[in-house]
Amino acid sequence: MKKLINKPEDAVKEELEGMALAYPSMIKVSLEPKFVYRADAPVQGKVALISGGGSGHEPMHGGFVGKGMLDAACAGEVFTSPTPDQMLEAAKKVNGGAGILYIVKNYTGDVMNFEMAADMARLENMVVQNILIDDDVAVKDSLWTAGRRGVGATVIAEKITGAGAEKGYDLTKVADLCRKVNASGRSMGLALTSCTVPAAGKPTFELGDDEIEMGIGIHGEPGRTRMKIKSADELTEILALSIIEDGDYSRIVHEWDEKKGDWVDVTLVNEALKQGDQVIAFVNGMGGTPNIELQIIYRKLHEVCEKKGLKIIRNLVGSYITSLEMQGCSITLVRADQEMIELWDAPVMTPGLRWGI
Amino acid sequence: MKKLINKPEDAVKEELEGMALAYPSMIKVSLEPKFVYRADAPVQGKVALISGGGSGHEPMHGGFVGKGMLDAACAGEVFTSPTPDQMLEAAKKVNGGAGILYIVKNYTGDVMNFEMAADMARLENMVVQNILIDDDVAVKDSLWTAGRRGVGATVIAEKITGAGAEKGYDLTKVADLCRKVNASGRSMGLALTSCTVPAAGKPTFELGDDEIEMGIGIHGEPGRTRMKIKSADELTEILALSIIEDGDYSRIVHEWDEKKGDWVDVTLVNEALKQGDQVIAFVNGMGGTPNIELQIIYRKLHEVCEKKGLKIIRNLVGSYITSLEMQGCSITLVRADQEMIELWDAPVMTPGLRWGI
Amino acid sequence: MEKELSISATVSDVVNCLRKMCDVIHANKEYLTELDSAIGDADHGTNMDRGFQAIAKKLSAPVDNDIGGILKMCGMTLVTTVGGASGPLYGTAFLQAGTALAGKQELEPGDLLVAGEAALKGVLMRGKAILGDKTMVDALTPAIAALEEALATGAKAAEALEKASIAAETGMTGTIPIQARKGRASYLGERSIGHQDPGATSSFLLIRTMAETAREIGF
Amino acid sequence: MEKELSISATVSDVVNCLRKMCDVIHANKEYLTELDSAIGDADHGTNMDRGFQAIAKKLSAPVDNDIGGILKMCGMTLVTTVGGASGPLYGTAFLQAGTALAGKQELEPGDLLVAGEAALKGVLMRGKAILGDKTMVDALTPAIAALEEALATGAKAAEALEKASIAAETGMTGTIPIQARKGRASYLGERSIGHQDPGATSSFLLIRTMAETAREIGF
Ligand SMILES: Nc1ncnc2c1ncn2[C@@H]1O[C@H](COP(=O)(O)OP(=O)(O)O)[C@@H](O)[C@H]1O
Ligand SMILES: Nc1ncnc2c1ncn2[C@@H]1O[C@H](COP(=O)(O)OP(=O)(O)O)[C@@H](O)[C@H]1O
Numbered sequence A, B: 001m002k003k004l005i006n007k008p009e010d011a012v013k014e015e016l017e018g019m020a021l022a023y024p025s026m027i028k029v030s031l032e033p034k035f036v037y038r039a040d041a042p043v044q045g046k047v048a049l050i051s052g053g054g055s056g057h058e059p060m061h062g063g064f065v066g067k068g069m070l071d072a073a074c075a076g077e078v079f080t081s082p083t084p085d086q087m088l089e090a091a092k093k094v095n096g097g098a099g100i101l102y103i104v105k106n107y108t109g110d111v112m113n114f115e116m117a118a119d120m121a122r123l124e125n126m127v128v129q130n131i132l133i134d135d136d137v138a139v140k141d142s143l144w145t146a147g148r149r150g151v152g153a154t155v156i157a158e159k160i161t162g163a164g165a166e167k168g169y170d171l172t173k174v175a176d177l178c179r180k181v182n183a184s185g186r187s188m189g190l191a192l193t194s195c196t197v198p199a200a201g202k203p204t205f206e207l208g209d210d211e212i213e214m215g216i217g218i219h220g221e222p223g224r225t226r227m228k229i230k231s232a233d234e235l236t237e238i239l240a241l242s243i244i245e246d247g248d249y250s251r252i253v254h255e256w257d258e259k260k261g262d263w264v265d266v267t268l269v270n271e272a273l274k275q276g277d278q279v280i281a282f283v284n285g286m287g288g289t290p291n292i293e294l295q296i297i298y299r300k301l302h303e304v305c306e307k308k309g310l311k312i313i314r315n316l317v318g319s320y321i322t323s324l325e326m327q328g329c330s331i332t333l334v335r336a337d338q339e340m341i342e343l344w345d346a347p348v349m350t351p352g353l354r355w356g357i
Numbered sequence C, D: 001m002e003k004e005l006s007i008s009a010t011v012s013d014v015v016n017c018l019r020k021m022c023d024v025i026h027a028n029k030e031y032l033t034e035l036d037s038a039i040g041d042a043d044h045g046t047n048m049d050r051g052f053q054a055i056a057k058k059l060s061a062p063v064d065n066d067i068g069g070i071l072k073m074c075g076m077t078l079v080t081t082v083g084g085a086s087g088p089l090y091g092t093a094f095l096q097a098g099t100a101l102a103g104k105q106e107l108e109p110g111d112l113l114v115a116g117e118a119a120l121k122g123v124l125m126r127g128k129a130i131l132g133d134k135t136m137v138d139a140l141t142p143a144i145a146a147l148e149e150a151l152a153t154g155a156k157a158a159e160a161l162e163k164a165s166i167a168a169e170t171g172m173t174g175t176i177p178i179q180a181r182k183g184r185a186s187y188l189g190e191r192s193i194g195h196q197d198p199g200a201t202s203s204f205l206l207i208r209t210m211a212e213t214a215r216e217i218g219f
């Protein structure tokens, strides 16, 4: 394993220290427990958005903390969900009195830890809602699996809900918005190479010289199928069509019912994309993918969307939700209405995403 | 070779097509010959900044075209200098009547091609100046070599001179500014892995599992020495000290003398960094380096600068001048006076660098 | 009372057992991560070791004379240091076991079942997995059943735990031929078949350690 | 006039020779890139082939009856398609050779020297390398010198070009033991020693092709 780190067990801590030094005008960093938070936190009267997850996906989530996006991000060890105490302390630090929204990618670990954190935060009299992101169409059903993973739509959701919160939306409205972005978003990814978890010291999987993993997650977990590599155009088409032709997706999620004062099972449905939809198109690099390849993919994605009657109204091309040094990419399409487009365009100033300020 | 491309010979063209689709509000693209230019070009009365070089270093240079930075960027084949006709056509397209500044990284090919282009542009009655960027301290002397390579300082120079031109500086002033940024900048890089030139189809060099190349360029060319990998802190220290302890650097460069109407040899001196200097610190990823590692490097760089009496007044951390999918990093330090800091902070809106707009 | 005749376990026996668990997890760190590489994200060993090393550190300071309290302390430590799926699951297991044994300064064999059932209930409540989902539940469920059965027939603690350990091992290897339906391995669909679940493996290792300790102290 | 007795080369001989150069470069594309991998950026073969394939395409259309013009067309094609260091250098070489032979519809052996010297001067002017810098100059310089010497002693064109080719080859292999001082290889310092310069190699290949063509046409 060759990495520009010191000791594997210090990597996340030192990364956060580096970020604190690099972006003092945007963020501050807590090391015990580990989380990144807005330099001007708490913003009084604003719903506080908190996300988090394993490290190794940078810039997500710590790089999305700042004006117009997240209030805090909890950094777990590499590819390991952070712990409830981190999430609780982050909530205390950024609580502006208007409630806390935990944006949770749908992985067993993240879901459980954020649920524990929410329960603990409620004991401290905070109003908390957890919203799941589960947009990965590579995971087919939710009966035989832990449900679809949260991947690329997370970035879009954090941007758009961040803008909503900044604009003064209340907790219910921010939560609804987050649910809407997620319900409108679908993603799928592939890997050309494995990544190497620093503490593991060797690649999580081995791929032949002409093989790829199709339907990869963001933790170096193998995909749904291994296949021979194809041209960028063919691979883009596979990813894009998997997303575009994915039907309605229904599943039961655990949400907090503030009136009942208890967790309840809610059935949510993501409606399939259809001709005439306007979408935000996101071509994401997995960390080790050069820019040139992402543009080549975007080119083809544009063509496929056009052919399928989808209008790309906004786009994002770059490595925003990564798997360490993995080579590969993912595509995310999010159906966007006028409100979402306006919130997408709203100013944002974070280490990883910035415009308008 | 596994890459997300179609045919190697189409990669650059398709990349440019992707960019044209992705950033229509910022840039336009010419395919015959290949260059990227500002969507609002020509900007009347503004000095036009044009750079360019081989492809494979994205976002540089095409990703730096837009308001507040470059007017045009000529894209060569991967790692191959573009040709004079591209540079000439780009100049014609963006000429706002206030002169053309070619920002040229100091590689034999780039220098010769841009010189030919300047000569051709002058035949078409344009006023043109070529300024070299040669900041790579890994290249020791200029007598036994083609002189120091242009690397990280290019990004800083393009940002700062772009802001100067936007502010209304005339050609002499923009050229002086560019020379100043270069004279104040120094860089050095290392590689953990080789990159693979698409047309070559296999890695340019092979490195052992515990080896790195120290003093690497940005074209996959081997570095000055091969050594055993060390910790991120140790490697950062080697890079930073090579830059900080580098003495004055004097060399003869070819510049156009507008009065004489001829190329002349000019001796330029870059003054060493010294205690008390304020610097812009740039930690750059080579394309395949995860963000987490860059932050760990920035952390140590901050410490080394502090110890050496340099004050980091601004910073940039990310993959901005890359070598395809190479893993590795480079560090650039640029001594910055008040004018440079203000120009650094000025708004910029390009696909690869954006703030304030 | 000589060790051989002991029919109860003391606070220091429990602490001893926990220390051994820490060592066992540490010794199996790479192995567990290896298993997690095949069908997960290559961190189960690192996660568990981080948590149990944190426990080991806490156990090196004097502890309260309350077995329930000690187990709860372990649970909280796991919850706050492990993360991932296994952190809340094992954390809840220890927290629930601790709650079930609150205030105890000695354990009777029957207490093992009380604690074990509480721990399993905690895991099921938290993770919502069922038997056959290819998770730690597949090791824990038969283990608790075997424990109950053995104790019901009057077996000594060591003997009952030995049965539980064997049942856990069988449950663990039983995860190999089946397809995962919970946790990260479920994303692999049929590709998860043929691999042993890492969490079931760590569960077996912990139960085996209990059985060994019980035998050593003649519990 | 029979070919065996020919002492001049026609436009179509020149075009033939240029076509063969295109083929030779194409056949050696990987080899040249391989050489450039060791001490450069792995593109010399791709660069040269891109340029010479563009020339081949132009030569497939009818050309002017002016050898100088044809060479200039080749030069412009190289300048606008090759890029890198070799583009301006070979481009200039062909442009200068073309200028020196402007209007010619036939070449005498002496014209080869005129063109060769002009080409070399162009390369030196453009690249400012000197002999021993480990560049194409190390192949071109001795080749032109050998050409001059041979022609001065009254050799036929083919014979003189054969001498030039041998000298170019010696110059080319002579780049192996020396350290580069110009171009990309110079960044390697002493590590450039032991590798053959790609540009010197392509120069040799082009000159050898001229010699072969001259022999074939009895020039
Ligand atoms: N819902 C669940 N219920 C019970 N156990 C589970 C569940 N999900 C996952 N597990 C267990 O957790 C183990 C993985 O733990 P670990 O690798 O530490 O966490 P993560 O999957 O978050 O990386 C699996 O092998 C499985 O035994
Ligand atoms: N200043 C120079 N003068 C003459 N030849 C040079 C000079 N610099 C480089 N060369 C030649 O150019 C060759 C490299 O060409 P090529 O690989 O196509 O361009 P680049 O170095 O830009 O990638 C070298 O092998 C060398 O022979």
Ligand SMILES: [Mg+2]
Pocket (backbone or CB within 6 Å): A054, A079, A080, A081, A109, C041, C043, C084, C085
């Ligand atoms: Mg994990």
Ligand SMILES: [Mg+2]
Pocket (backbone or CB within 6 Å): B054, B079, B080, B081, B109, D041, D043, D084, D085
């Ligand atoms: Mg090149």
Ligand SMILES: [Mg+2]
Pocket (backbone or CB within 6 Å): C036, C040, C041, C042, C043, C044, C084, C184
């Ligand atoms: Mg895991």
Ligand SMILES: [Mg+2]
Pocket (backbone or CB within 6 Å): D036, D040, D041, D042, D043, D044, D084, D184
């Ligand atoms: Mg080259």
